[in-house]
Amino acid sequence: QVQLVESGGGLVQAGGSLRLSCAASGRTFSSGAMGWFRRAPGKEREFVAAISWGGGRTYYTDSVKGRFTISSDNAKNTVYLQMNSLKPEDTAVYYCAAKSVSRFVMVASTYDYWGQGTQVTVSS
Secondary structure, eight states, rough: OEEEEEEEOOEEEOOOOOOEEEEEESSHHHHHHHHEEETTTTTOOOOEEEEEEEEEOEEEOGGTTTTTTEEEGGGGTEEEEEESSOOGGOOOEEEEEEESSSTTTTTTGGGGGEEOEEEEEEOO
């Protein structure tokens, strides 16, 4: 059974930074991808960023490009999301997810495993 545990959320002022972590256990990921999604109050879940385990290719939604950086530590089976220049509209519950193939990484329904989520609140 794969478990994903997120950490690093919290309250920050606009313009500040946070780093989210997602630790995977239960299996070693040598291929596939890990992604971050978020759900703001009253909105649908949306893709934020993803990284392929094998080649480290990264993907971002337009609204976070240049501000967020996704990275991975394969030895630790952990993925990070460094979030800089945070805006109030970044406020949401952030979820990490894992999949065994690195295709369609922006599509939530293609992911096999999900974490419980961590709250990020950005005050203006």
